[in-house]
Amino acid sequence: MADDTEKRIDAATGTELKGHEWDGIAELDTPLPRWWLWTFYACILFAIGYVIAYPAIPMLHDYTRGLTGWSSRGALAKELAAREAEVAPLRRAIADTAITDLPGKPQLMQAAVEGGRAAFKVHCVQCHGSGAAGAKGYPNLNDDDWLWGGDLATIEQTITHGVRNPDHAETRVSIMPAFGRDQLLTAAQVNDVVAHVRVISRQDKPSPASQRGAQLFADNCAVCHGPDGKGTRALGAPNLTDGIWLYGGDTDTIHQTVWNSRQGVMPRWDDKLDKATIRMLAAYVHSLGGGEATPVEADNATTAQP
């Protein structure tokens, strides 16, 4: 390229031209400020420093880890550990507070409910569903019907020890006989009992079959379910007169239940979760809308008198 010594000035802008031209398009000489160049160099220096300090270059089997040893996984672990440390006193306080005393400490109770909400999503939703609405055979925890009891301490007890855990002495156990399969009742008798249950749950009108079933119920079922079928929580025997059915309230399902019995299980959690988590789960389940007040014990009631 010949050195064009003659300066050419663009008429419209009064700016000098660079001197080269493509198809009649020429470039104005409007240089960038020098500090912009310094900024650019500073960015390059920063980039070099960054590559040295942080993970940057992929290798065959590894990558350059950088002098700071930073990693996103490590940063997350650190954040989680910091969070753990932050809530540790709270967890300790929850673990150290008897569950019946939680409602008296609203802040602690709220923390427990929120912690339980999170733990529930991890440990419980597989059976009880993410909204705790349950499914056939898995109780809905939102309603006001409880097999073993719906006050805080009872819920905690159920979560701690589970239901029908083998080789665990304190687990909740109730064994309903398989009346049909084990030939404790004849097929006709089972049908009569089912008819009676349909009547006491106000789904059917009394019939001759249900009247026969009433006597069979009193002889075989009332020992657990109570003479009027309202259940016994100490035995985990469900109330048969209300609108809520764990397996179903239609004739066929009740027949299956009486014939084969039901033996639903729930894991014990005391060997899997710490005390605080179990307490928080109990508080959360209690908060879902069906939680019951702690029953007032007789001696407490008398000492509470002024």
Add this chain to the structure above:
Amino acid sequence: MLMPAGSGDLYEKRKGVYPKAVDGFYRRLKWAIMAVTLIVYWGTPWLRWDRGPYAPDQAVLIDLAHRRFYMFAIEIWPHEFYYVAGLLIMAGIGLFLLTSAVGRAWCGYACPQTVWTDLFQHVERFIDGDRNAQIRLSHAPWNAAKLARRMAKWTIWLAIAFATGGAWIFYFADAPTLQHQYWTGTAAPVAYATTALLTATTLLLGGFMREQVCIYMCPWPRIQTAMLDEKSLVVTYKEWRGEKRGSVKKAQANPDQFGDCIDCNQCVAVCPTGIDIRDGAQVGCITCALCIDACDKVMAQVGRPRGLIDYCTQDDADRERQGGAPRPALRTLLRPRTIAYLTIWVGIGAAMLFMLTARTRIDISAQQDRNPIFVRLSDGAIRNAYTVKLRNMEARPRPMEVRVEGLDGARLWTDAMAREQADTRIMTSVPPDSVARLRIFIAAPASGPPRQDFSFTVRATDREGGGDREPARFERP
């Protein structure tokens, strides 16, 4: 470094700008505007405004932690953020209005970059002396005297920058409290970080970058260049009167050949962006009008009429060039474009003011639980659960009553109550200036449509009353 053919360096070294001190009408106007803007900036957070016991008493406060924006009698909640958007739109249109009427007046007088650069330049003159002394000093070798002057200047700059950066944080917290916390080292880390950042940028932009910000970094000159038209006031060198330039001596010798410009270069010497206004309108001109002051002074000294450099529209320049009489600048202000901008600007302001005075002070919103949608209770009834929020925008606690309309047999209770206490209404008290969050359970008979629309209503049960309603839906199996 790579050198292109036929040209100099790829990058331009910054030319030092050492504006000379000047006095005159526009300089005094700049002093006044600088005083007002700085007093407003530094003083506003310290104004008090009594809002009663439940709200802060700072007149202007952006309370990020509690998500409130206080401005004298106005309190903006997050859901009313469109007021802030409206203010920003007004600011934008206000700039359009200003630009189309008086050109780059914002750049020349009120822009923080201009105000702080101006302030820093005054400090510079105080320490280093005026233009010539500054040039001499900048070329002087680094000896003790120069170092001492530089340290003195930079220290004062740093102090101003710190005061500037430090004042910003007082808009975001109670100023006297924060002031105390700040000096005792107990303020939030973000307060110190913000101060440090803004101190650094103030020092850098006002002390060292100066006109480079306007010429290279700021988008506004480009936008304004597009917004100026032939009826906008711009600082104009009246070349038909000034040319051909020549010294007083030459002009006296040949009065026919020379114009009024005596080529004294005072207009260049006083320019804070270092341009020559005689080259015509250009992006570097922030229309601070200091060259007008400088030129008027010189014209008075040589006994020629003022206004060789003056505010003038392009239309008037053309008229005068052809021998027409100069028109008063005010005449150019009112024209369809400025009136249109003014109308829109006033319209938005009036609409916002109207909405502000007519806005409701109680609000209810309800969100239905989606999982599970409904729960069957042991007595056969169906329960739905809702998260209901009651908003009390008054600065006092208010008793409120929540009911449902259009849902027969509905009984309400909250998660703080037992179902036995369920009633057809819920009484609660909403704390001042806050949102109360209630988890409301509603039980209704199982017989009914699977999806039933109803309304939550809220009513303040105190003397002032008032209320709101929110549509909701009840679902059954």
